[in-house]
Amino acid sequence: MSKSKEPEATYGPYVLRPQHRHLAKIAAKEASRYALHHVALYSEVPMLVATDGRKIVYWPIERAKDTESEEVIPPDRLDPKEFGEPVCLVPSELFSRLPGGSAREGWRRDKATRTAPRLLLRFERNGTKDAKESLTYTATVETWVYGKSVASAAYECPTEGRYPEVGAVFVKPKRKHVRFAFDISYLSDLAQVLGPPDNAVRFYFEDEKSGIRIDVPAKGETPQPVAVLMPVTLQEG
Numbered sequence: 001m002s003k004s005k006e007p008e009a010t011y012g013p014y015v016l017r018p019q020h021r022h023l024a025k026i027a028a029k030e031a032s033r034y035a036l037h038h039v040a041l042y043s044e045v046p047m048l049v050a051t052d053g054r055k056i057v058y059w060p061i062e063r064a065k066d067t068e069s070e071e072v073i074p075p076d077r078l079d080p081k082e083f084g085e086p087v088c089l090v091p092s093e094l095f096s097r098l099p100g101g102s103a104r105e106g107w108r109r110d111k112a113t114r115t116a117p118r119l120l121l122r123f124e125r126n127g128t129k130d131a132k133e134s135l136t137y138t139a140t141v142e143t144w145v146y147g148k149s150v151a152s153a154a155y156e157c158p159t160e161g162r163y164p165e166v167g168a169v170f171v172k173p174k175r176k177h178v179r180f181a182f183d184i185s186y187l188s189d190l191a192q193v194l195g196p197p198d199n200a201v202r203f204y205f206e207d208e209k210s211g212i213r214i215d216v217p218a219k220g221e222t223p224q225p226v227a228v229l230m231p232v233t234l235q236e237g
Contacts, residue, residue: 013064014063016121018099018101020061022095023050024096027092029052035162036051036052038163040090041087041123042086045060045074045083046073050092061121083166088123088136089159094155098141121141180212190214209231211230214228
């Protein structure tokens with residue numbers, strides 16, 4: 001995995017959220033796709049990217065300026081060509097081991113102190129800039145309570161690996177795009193009903209206010225079900 005510029009000595013700290021543990025579900029599991037077993041760290045945005053080659057999640061992460069305030073930069077601000085190369089590949093195990101919690105409430109509060117912990121992700125370079133062929137990073141997840149680090153876990157992150165050019169397939173919203181919103185949990189129910197053998201379905205929609213037709217390409221004379229998913233209204237801004 002080539003680098004577009006010299007690697008930094010440190011990256012972060014970044015703020016981890018309960019939802020980040022789901023990145024482990026997106027990463028590949030096949031033994032032949034070792035690099036995709038990892039979650040890639042990009043520093044220009046910054047963001048975490050997970051893919052198995054068929055689906056991709058781009059997740060901007062908040063940089064902790066100190067131990068209190070954060071900022072987040074959406075990838076839409078950049079031209080996808082500016083994503084560059086990932087800094088390093090983070091083992092998906094790091095994310096699967098994150099504690100539970102809800103997106104709204106954050107990490108679960110300690111029963112004794114009634115205080116929710118704060119998790120920070122840091123990266124430190126191992127070796128020197130001259131030893132690029134063996135350069136690695138150590139990712140450390142630190143747990144903070146009342147402004148003090150109370151626990152940490154370390155993971156080795158390689159910099160070598162063939163990771164796809166995720167910027168090449170990133171889709172930025174444009175005026176010509178037709179946007180539609182729907183309850184994503186319904187897709188699981190419809191998948192069980194439609195049940196295509198190759199898991200492939202077709203989407204049809206006219207505008208953001210019309211229903212979304214979902215059907216299975218007909219094969220032979222067997223009647224195929226047709227579903228319509230009703231849109232939902234989002235409050236934006």
